Amino acid sequence: MRIRISRVDTPTPDLERFLADHLRDMEATAPPESRHALDLSRLFAPTVRLFTATVDGVLAGTGALAALEPGHEELKSMRTASRMRGRGVASVLLAALLDDARDRGIGRVSLETGADDFFWPAHRLYAKAGFDECAPFGGYVEDPHSLFLTIAVVPRTAVGAAVAVGR
Numbered sequence: 001m002r003i004r005i006s007r008v009d010t011p012t013p014d015l016e017r018f019l020a021d022h023l024r025d026m027e028a029t030a031p032p033e034s035r036h037a038l039d040l041s042r043l044f045a046p047t048v049r050l051f052t053a054t055v056d057g058v059l060a061g062t063g064a065l066a067a068l069e070p071g072h073e074e075l076k077s078m079r080t081a082s083r084m085r086g087r088g089v090a091s092v093l094l095a096a097l098l099d100d101a102r103d104r105g106i107g108r109v110s111l112e113t114g115a116d117d118f119f120w121p122a123h124r125l126y127a128k129a130g131f132d133e134c135a136p137f138g139g140y141v142e143d144p145h146s147l148f149l150t151i152a153v154v155p156r157t158a159v160g161a162a163v164a165v166g167r
Contacts, residue, residue, distance in 0.1 A: 001055055003089055005096040008050045011040055014059050015052065019043065022062070022079045025118075038064070038076050048076070049100065053093045060084040063093045065101060065109070068138050073101055075111035078122065090125050098129070102156045110137050110150040123147065 008015065019040050043050045043064055053061035061084065064076040075097060080090045101109050111126070113119050131149040136142055 001087065003060065003092045004054045005093060006052055006054070008052050009044075011044065015062070016040060018059050018062060018079070018081070019077065022077065025079075038066070043077060050077070051093065051097060051100070053080075053089050055084065055089070061089045061093045063097050065097055068110070071105070071107045073106050073109050074138060075109055085121070091129075094125065094129055098151070098153055102153050105155040106153060107155055108150060108152055110134065110148065112140055112146050112148055115145050115147045119147070
């Protein structure tokens with residue numbers, strides 16, 4: 001199975017349906033004030049970078065990075081199609097998003113995810129990738145329906161500078 005990750009700049013009907021399903025999935029997990037998924041228009045804001053994962057040309061997952069402050073971005077809209085769950089799509093997509101952040105000099109990526117049992121696979125994914133629990137960030141507040149996670153990433157520009165200094 002070959003997973004292709006691409007940055008998306010414009011919506012397509014398939015993407016619109018996929019993201020509408022994402023919002024619908026969230027409805028049963030928490031009250032409206034505790035659901036923080038971005039709608040389609042906000043995913044195409046200038047401060048958000050949306051990516052898709054496709055398998056054999058079929059949309060299999062989404063993920064986005066939204067600017068919070070210089071050097072700090074938020075992971076948003078991580079979703080894997082139900083038929084593709086457990087096949088590595090989310091891991092490949094998350095790695096690509098973290099690489100994108102590193103390549104652009106971002107030093108921290110944080111996220112808010114649900115605390116409901118529905119989100120346990122996501123919790124395992126983020127723990128495996130090195131995310132740690134943190135306090136609410138950005139405009140978030142403590143919420144029993146939310147889990148806040150963060151990871152420090154070493155920007156590739158810093159890696160290159162460290163290698164040059166070490167010579």
